[in-house]
C-alpha cells in the first residue's frame with residue numbers, strides 16, 4: 001500500500017473523506033438527511049473547472065508532480081464527459097458533488113486523486129462553484145430577457161400609430177400608443193438586464209484559497225487561479241469568502257424582480273383579453289379550454305406566469321432567512337442555498353420563454369383600442385393646459401374644465417358641444433374641438449420619454465441600440 005493510503009479501503013479513497021476522526025459507519029439516516037448530491041449535479045461542470053484550476057496551482061507550487069497533474073486533468077476531463085452524457089452517477093453516500101467527483105476521480109486515476117484536495121476545503125470549493133453557477137445563470141437569464149425584449153420591440157414597431165387609453169387607478173386617463181405601452185415593459189426589462197450584468201461582475205471573484213476559513217500554509221497562488229477561471233481577482237477576506245452568499249441573493253432579487261415585471265405584463269394581457277376590454281385576442285395555440293364550459297378560452301399561461309412569480313420572491317426570502325442568524329464563517333446551513341436558488345431561477349427562465357412565445361402571437365384589436373382612446377374626456381388635461389397658455393392659472397383651469405366635464409355628463413351631452421358653448425362664453429374666437437382629437441394631443445407630447453411620434457421614434461431607436469449592446473454582452477460571455 002502506498003504511504004498515506006487508507007488502510008480501510010486497501011489504498012483507495014475512503015468513501016467518507018472526512019471519516020478519519022470518527023469511529024464506525026455513519027447512521028444511514030444522517031446520510032439521507034444531509035446529502036445534497038442530487039441537486040448539486042447542476043454544479044458538477046463548475047466543480048470540475050474549479051478542480052482543474054486548483055490542480056494547476058498545486059503543480060506550479062511544486063506540491064504535485066507534472067505527471068500527477070496530467071493524470072488529474074485527464075481524469076477530470078473524463079468525469080466532465082460523463083456529466084455531459086448523463087452517465088455520471090453520484091452515490092447516496094457521496095454526500096455532495098465535491099465528494100462524488102473526488103471519489104470518481106480516485107476510481108479513475110487512483111493515487112494522484114488523493115492529492116487534489118491539498119490546500120482546499122469544500123467550503124471555498126462550493127463558494128467558487130456557486131459563484132460560477134450564478135454567473136452562468138445571469139447570462140442565461142439575460143438571454144431570456146433579451147428574447148422577450150426582442151418580441152416587445154418587434155411588436156411595438158408595428159404599433160406606433162395604434163391609439164390606446166393610458167390608465168391610472170385602472171381608470172382611463174390619457175391617450176398613449178400601444179407602442180409606448182409595450183416600450184414601458186422594455187424599459188423594466190432593461191433595468192433587469194443591467195442588474196444581471198452588474199451582479200455577474202460582482203460574482204466574478206475567486207474564493208479559491210480561502211480554504212476552510214483561514215487560507216492555507218501552502219504557497220498556493222490565488223491570483224493565477226482566479227485568472228484561469230476567467231474571474232477578476234481573488235476574494236478579499238477568507239472568512240467572508242466561505243460564508244458570503246450575497247451574490248446568490250442578488251441573483252434571486254434580480255430574478256424576483258424580473259418575475260414581478262413578467263407578472264405585471266401578464267396581468268395587462270389578461271385584462272386586455274377579457275370581453276370587457278376586448279383589446280386583444282389570445283392565439284388559440286397558446287390558450288386553454290374549460291373541462292366544463294364549452295365556450296371558454298382561457299389565458300392559463302399568463303396566469304401561471306403571474307402565479308409563478310411567487311417562487312423567486314419566496315426563494316429570496318428563504319435564502320435571506322437561511323443567512324440572517326449565521327455566525328462566521330461557514331455553517332452547514334449554507335448548503336440550503338441551492339434548494340432556494342436553482343428551482344427559482346429555472347422558473348423565471350421558463351416564464352421568460354413562455355411569455356415571449358405567446359406575446360409574439362397575440363393579435364391586438366386596434367379598432368377597440370382606438371375607440372377606447374377616443375373618448376374626449378381623456379383630453380380634459382389638454383384643455384386645461386390650453387387655458388394655461390391663455391394665462392389662466394392651472395388650478396383655475398383645472399376647476400373650469402372639471403366643471404365642463406361634469407356639466408356634459410349631467411346634461412347627457414357630448415363634451416364637444418358643451419365645450420364649444422362655453423369657449424365662446426369665455427371670449428375665445430377659435431374652435432376648440434380640435435383639441436379633443438387624441439392625435440393632436442399625442443403630437444404635442446414630444447418631451448423625451450413622452451408618447452409623441454418623434455419622441456416615440458427616438459425611444460424605438462434607443463431600444464434597438466440597447467438590444468444590440470445586450471446581445472453583444474451575452475456573446476462576449478458565451479463565446
Ligand code: ARG
Nearest residue numbers: 036096122123126332334335
Ligand atoms: N455540501 C456542502 C454545501 O453545499 C459543501 C460544503 C461542505 N462543507 C462542510 N464543511 N461540511 O455547503
